[in-house]
Amino acid sequence: MKKSDSSHALQTRIVHPEEDVTPGFESFAAPVTRASTVVFPDLKSVRALDWRNDAQWRYGLHATPTSSMLTQRLAVIEGGEYALLQPSGLSAISNVYFGLLKAGDDVLIPDNVYSPNRDHGDWLARDFGLTARYYDPMIGAGIAELIRPETKLIWLEAPGSVTMEVPDVRAITAAARARNVVTAIDNTWSAGLAFKPFEHDIDISVQALTKYQSGGSDVLMGATITRDRELHLKLKAARMRLGIGVSPDDCSFVLRGLPSMKARFETHDRTALALATWLKSRGEIAAMLHPAFADCPGHEFYKRDFTGAGGLFSVVFDGRYSPAQIDTFCESLELFSLGWSWGGAHSLAMPYDIASMRTEASWPHRGTLVRFYIGLEDEADLRADLERALATLEGGASVRGPQD
Numbered sequence: 001m002k003k004s005d006s007s008h009a010l011q012t013r014i015v016h017p018e019e020d021v022t023p024g025f026e027s028f029a030a031p032v033t034r035a036s037t038v039v040f041p042d043l044k045s046v047r048a049l050d051w052r053n054d055a056q057w058r059y060g061l062h063a064t065p066t067s068s069m070l071t072q073r074l075a076v077i078e079g080g081e082y083a084l085l086q087p088s089g090l091s092a093i094s095n096v097y098f099g100l101l102k103a104g105d106d107v108l109i110p111d112n113v114y115s116p117n118r119d120h121g122d123w124l125a126r127d128f129g130l131t132a133r134y135y136d137p138m139i140g141a142g143i144a145e146l147i148r149p150e151t152k153l154i155w156l157e158a159p160g161s162v163t164m165e166v167p168d169v170r171a172i173t174a175a176a177r178a179r180n181v182v183t184a185i186d187n188t189w190s191a192g193l194a195f196k197p198f199e200h201d202i203d204i205s206v207q208a209l210t211k212y213q214s215g216g217s218d219v220l221m222g223a224t225i226t227r228d229r230e231l232h233l234k235l236k237a238a239r240m241r242l243g244i245g246v247s248p249d250d251c252s253f254v255l256r257g258l259p260s261m262k263a264r265f266e267t268h269d270r271t272a273l274a275l276a277t278w279l280k281s282r283g284e285i286a287a288m289l290h291p292a293f294a295d296c297p298g299h300e301f302y303k304r305d306f307t308g309a310g311g312l313f314s315v316v317f318d319g320r321y322s323p324a325q326i327d328t329f330c331e332s333l334e335l336f337s338l339g340w341s342w343g344g345a346h347s348l349a350m351p352y353d354i355a356s357m358r359t360e361a362s363w364p365h366r367g368t369l370v371r372f373y374i375g376l377e378d379e380a381d382l383r384a385d386l387e388r389a390l391a392t393l394e395g396g397a398s399v400r401g402p403q404d
């Protein structure tokens with residue numbers, strides 16, 4: 001590209017600056033390379049463009065050096081070969097649907113799936129001529145009986161959102177492989193650190209980078225990661241057609257979070273395990289839905305397949321407490337905030353009405369479920385906060401009259 005010199009008019013010198021300040025400069029930060037236009041040295045290079053070639057630069061929407069730096073690192077963390085970035089975790093989920101399915105196809109989705117994924121499946125079934133069916137996440141090898149000739153995709157989530165059942169991933173991928181059905185896992189809970197999907201014959205892994213990868217509760221991003229080039233190209237084609245890209249600034253925020261991710265994950269894991277152990281000993285809690293505890297369906301698959309848990313788990317309160325009392329408990333917490341998303345430094349709590357969220361798997365519990373995300377605060381302070389909020393339950397129970 002032409003650089004200006006003092007013979008040019010001021011306006012040209014502003015557009016084509018003459019200075020080059022970068023030689024000799026080196027730092028640890030990922031350079032933010034912004035682009036819509038990508039400039040080619042000659043027309044031969046333009047004519048040699050092939051959208052399948054990830055090594056070519058084409059247009060800022062598709063990739064820049066900043067986004068490629070991130071996709072390469074994500075593929076390494078997950079144990080994959082290829083990664084594509086999306087503006088949110090949900091967008092990564094929708095890219096899997098649009099990349100792989102067409103009218104007439106069938107998709108199987110776990111009943112405890114991340115709710116917006118369920119809504120996406122329902123939408124495609126209602127308006128785009130697919131069928132979306134839900135399966136009990138603990139179905140294991142029984143999934144084989146649900147696979148039809150039209151079934152083109154099986155979703156997994158391990159553990160499943162909110163209720164935390166850990167599926168028998170190997171049994172499901174074996175059944176899918178036998179019938180040539182693609183499997184995609186929402187692997188956000190493990191951050192790609194504690195569960196390695198490609199070692200269990202999964203085809204596509206989805207990460208909400210919004211969570212642990214960002215770590216700051218301030219960036220939205222998602223990714224699909226694959227080992228299979230054909231699948232990668234299907235996802236890439238859909239992403240291009242839908243006009244999806246991510247900002248290099250956001251990529252740089254996620255790149256900043258990656259080196260500390262494992263240390264953060266292990267700290268979340270340690271504090272969450274300690275608090276879950278303490279909560280389980282409390283009379284207010286009927287079930288501890290943390291995969292490292294035997295109460296949690298699929299605990300044996302967690303022990304077999306996972307190397308850690310991070311900060312997200314759920315509890316079921318004893319059925320003697322009303323949903324209103326559990327609301328009061330949640331609102332009484334001071335160090336835990338009420339809010340969605342997780343993966344940052346701040347602890348969160350949220351009650352859920354599970355029975356209204358599923359259609360296939362029965363829900364055995366009577367009490368209200370609360371999902372906790374354990375942040376990076378001090379464990380003793382979080383425990384004291386929980387203990388104080390739990391005391392509101394007993395107070396509430398004692399003032400409840402017979403008419404309540």
Ligand SMILES: *Cc1c(COP(=O)(O)O)cnc(C)c1O
Nearest residue numbers: 088089090114186188208210221
């Ligand atoms: C948060 C989350 C998503 C979606 O990520 P966004 O970036 O918020 O769209 C998907 N799956 C799971 C399991 C999540 O927790």
